[in-house]
Amino acid sequence: xxxxxxxxxxxxxxxxxxxxxxxxxxxxxxxxxxxxxxxxxxxxxxxxxxxxxxxxxxxxxxxxxxxxxxxxxxxxxxxxxxxxxxxxxxxxxxxxxxxxxxxxxxxxxxxxxxxxxxxxxxxxxxxxxxxxxxxxxxxxxxxxxxxxxxxxxxxxxxxxxxxxxxxxxxxxxxxxxxxxxxxxxxxxxxxxxxxxxxxxxxxxxxxxxxxxxxxxxxxxxxxxxxxxxxxxxxxxxxxxxxxxxxxxxxxxxxxxxxxxxxxxxxxxxxxxxxxxxxxxxxxxxxxxxxxxxxxxxxxxxxxxxxxxxxxxxxxxxxxxxxxxxxxxxxxxxxxxxxxxxxxxxxxxxxxxxxxxxxxxxxxxxx
Amino acid sequence: xxxxxxxxxxxxxxxxxxxxxxxxxxxxxxxxxxxxxxxxxxxxxxxxxxxxxxxxxxxxxxxxxxxxxxxxxxxxxxxxxxxxxxxxxxxxxxxxxxxxxxxxxxxxxxxx
Numbered sequence: 001x002x003x004x005x006x007x008x009x010x011x012x013x014x015x016x017x018x019x020x021x022x023x024x025x026x027x028x029x030x031x032x033x034x035x036x037x038x039x040x041x042x043x044x045x046x047x048x049x050x051x052x053x054x055x056x057x058x059x060x061x062x063x064x065x066x067x068x069x070x071x072x073x074x075x076x077x078x079x080x081x082x083x084x085x086x087x088x089x090x091x092x093x094x095x096x097x098x099x100x101x102x103x104x105x106x107x108x109x110x111x112x113x114x115x116x117x118x119x120x121x122x123x124x125x126x127x128x129x130x131x132x133x134x135x136x137x138x139x140x141x142x143x144x145x146x147x148x149x150x151x152x153x154x155x156x157x158x159x160x161x162x163x164x165x166x167x168x169x170x171x172x173x174x175x176x177x178x179x180x181x182x183x184x185x186x187x188x189x190x191x192x193x194x195x196x197x198x199x200x201x202x203x204x205x206x207x208x209x210x211x212x213x214x215x216x217x218x219x220x221x222x223x224x225x226x227x228x229x230x231x232x233x234x235x236x237x238x239x240x241x242x243x244x245x246x247x248x249x250x251x252x253x254x255x256x257x258x259x260x261x262x263x264x265x266x267x268x269x270x271x272x273x274x275x276x277x278x279x280x281x282x283x284x285x286x287x288x289x290x291x292x293x294x295x296x297x298x299x300x301x302x303x304x305x306x307x308x309x310x311x312x313x314x315x316x317x318x319x320x321x322x323x324x325x326x327x328x329x330x331x332x333x334x335x336x337x338x339x340x341x342x343x344x345x346x347x348x349x350x351x352x353x354x355x356x357x358x359x360x361x362x363x364x365x366x
Numbered sequence: 367x368x369x370x371x372x373x374x375x376x377x378x379x380x381x382x383x384x385x386x387x388x389x390x391x392x393x394x395x396x397x398x399x400x401x402x403x404x405x406x407x408x409x410x411x412x413x414x415x416x417x418x419x420x421x422x423x424x425x426x427x428x429x430x431x432x433x434x435x436x437x438x439x440x441x442x443x444x445x446x447x448x449x450x451x452x453x454x455x456x457x458x459x460x461x462x463x464x465x466x467x468x469x470x471x472x473x474x475x476x477x478x
Contacts, residue, residue, distance in 0.1 A: 063451060063455070064433055064444065291419055291422060311426045313426075331426050352455065355455060355458075356430075357433045
């Protein structure tokens with residue numbers, strides 16, 4: 001593994017004292033952005049200086065990096081690599097690989113797009129799609145949840161497995177540490193120990209009067225900094241006074257991972273496309289991005305701001321203080337925007353300009 | 367379905383099935399993670415019949431479709447064509463090096 005610390009002194013200073021367990025005075029924490037790009041780089045960015053502070057090479061990424069899940073303490077990034085068949089855990093201070101779960105076994109390819117880590121950082125919840133390969137045919141096997149211990153090392157094996165529904169696009173660990181959610185085509189709530197289905201609420205068929213079934217593309221697993229997962233939804237709205245074919249409506253789903261509270265609110269008609277959304281720490285605003293950057297008022301549930309962006313982005317993250325927005329997920333830059341004015345403040349270019357290719361950039365605090 | 371026009375046999379079957387209540391029988395079966403089973407518009411037109419809601423530029427979306435197998439009919443997906451983007455990490459810089467592909471997985475116009 002090659003490790004390039006571009007600003008080693010800065011990073012070392014920020015990390016001093018982390019995880020020592022001593023009575024040293026608490027240092028102020030700061031946000032860092034983590035993202036990944038082809039052919040297999042993991043980057044740590046400092047938004048205060050608008051610089052890339054670490055550029056790590058993920059072993060055997062094989063030109064693929066997708067979902068990123070940071071450990072709750074911000075020390076490890078778990079990254080889906082190798083064409084969605086493997087999860088690598090990379091120490092964000094050293095770049096060393098500290099965890100590896102190769103999901104496939106001989107004769108069976110297993111892919112994933114959705115996983116999360118438990119709030120105590122001890123387990124990964126992985127949605128798996130196995131395919132059995134025969135001599136002249138392959139068989140699609142039932143999907144499953146596999147639970148890995150993050151202490152499993154470089155040859156981690158699942159601790160337990162549960163049956164899972166098809167078409168799940170996001171796995172979200174509940175903040176109670178005892179359960180998790182699987183999103184799409186329902187919002188399913190599972191017990192973490194037993195895999196028992198605790199609750200099921202509609203998402204495709206959400207049961208809202210005058211609304212069609214939903215159209216959703218789930219692209220972000222991020223719920224920081226609030227612990228509330230926000231998802232844009234699309235439907236056709238029909239009813240008195242509306243055209244016979246209805247009008248297109250954009251709605252926002254919010255799922256509070258602390259309480260399980262699930263809400264749907266319409267935010268726009270004749271809607272723009274929004275790829276992903278995140279909520280500000282004061283919970284007054286949501287921000288969405290795709291071909292433009294959108295600011296959504298969560299009191300009145302309406303889009304109150306919209307600015308064009310240099311190119312379409314897949315991901316929007318909100319800083320922990322709510323003052324900045326980080327746009328990324330594709331091409332080779334992370335754009336920093338002011339959350340109040342929606343003005344661009346900086347644009348961080350990733351070394352080598354590898355494509356982020358639907359990577360879920362995340363924000364950690366250290 | 368009233369706003370959609372079928373352009374291939376699969377789509378025609380889907381329209382017929384919708385009328386008779388048998389949509390599930392013709393819906394594509396999920397076989398690999400990420401492969402799109404939707405009938406959304408692709409890069410050609412956005413949901414409003416225009417261009418404004420498409421990714422811009424198209425290179426911003428190219429590898430984001432190829433890697434997770436989104437719109438595999440339009441984009442060589444990374445499962446069927448795992449080496450398509452090999453040594454071409456930047457869509458915006460390397461797009462001239464990306465070859466058309468054929469059913470065998472080989473480049474249609476291999477470089478000499």
